[in-house]
Amino acid sequence: MAEAPPALEIRNLHKRYGELEVLNGISLTARDGDVISILGSSGSGKSTLLRCVNLLENPHKGEILVAGEALKLKAMRKGELIAADNRQINRLRSEIGFVFQNFNLWPHMTVLDNIIEAPRRVLGQTKAEATEVAEALLAKVGIADKRHAYPAQLSGGQQQRAAIARTLAMQPKVILFDEPTSALDPEMVQEVLTVIRGLAEEGRTMLMVTHEMNFARQVSSEVVFLHQGRVEEQGSPQQVFDDPQSARCKQFMSSNR
Ligand code: ADP
Ligand code: MG
DSSP: OOOOOOSEEEEEEEEEETTEEEEEEEEEEEOTTOEEEEEOOTTSSHHHHHHHHTTSSOOSEEEEEETTEEOOEEEOTTSOEEESOHHHHHHHHHHEEEEOTTOOOOTTSOHHHHHHHHHHHTTOOOHHHHHHHHHHHHHHTTOGGGTTSOGGGSOHHHHHHHHHHHHHTTOOSEEEEESTTTTSOHHHHHHHHHHHHHHHHTTOOEEEEOSOHHHHHHHOSEEEEEETTEEEEEEOHIIIIISOOSHHHHHHHHHOO
């Protein structure tokens, strides 16, 4: 039997802002169940990489494949690639979950309404179906009692757990996390990492930008170190954390312990 295509494949991705080359040909493959941690100094292109995957930012070159399906792209006059097929990008976006540093919950909606909105609108679930799924997910992330609260009434850790539940409600094939604990007070970091660890143990496919080095070491199947928009080093957590080869990666590891 032919091997299943990877959940997510990024091929030779390039992105620039004006003259600034932010991504210089990044390739990455996430197979089903892979947890790939993306490390690198501030400005190395980590967020831009994740944001290009679902076209929150437009790359200038490269290919993105979700479960073997290539995202259809077309070039604009300045060279940016945009979605060539709106139906396809909307469908693929619903298959790629995104968890942001700042949660991005809708402030005017309760936690429950935040979670059921997209499954109803995009997946066509009934309110009852979506609510049942949402309640189970809220229980899973440990905030079932907050379902009728508004985001502002929740702690940062609770908001981020609600945001994770919202992402899960769309049944994504891949989940992208961009520093999911960086905006949290220290005492709330663990509760969110515990939820993400649970997802890793369930075999979810995830790409995660994080500065939580111990956590990345424990949950990752692979670690990627970015420097100036290139993959500078890549390997198992043991390889990259304990025996980095490049000078940049060595220096990063020794200053982030
Ligand atoms: P990281 O997430 O690794 O800190 P980013 O991907 O956010 O890095 O940014 C990479 C580089 O791109 C940085 O030099 C940043 O200043 C620049 N950059 C990011 N977003 C924009 C933007 N919208 N316009 C111009 N420059 C940007
Ligand atoms: Mg960033």
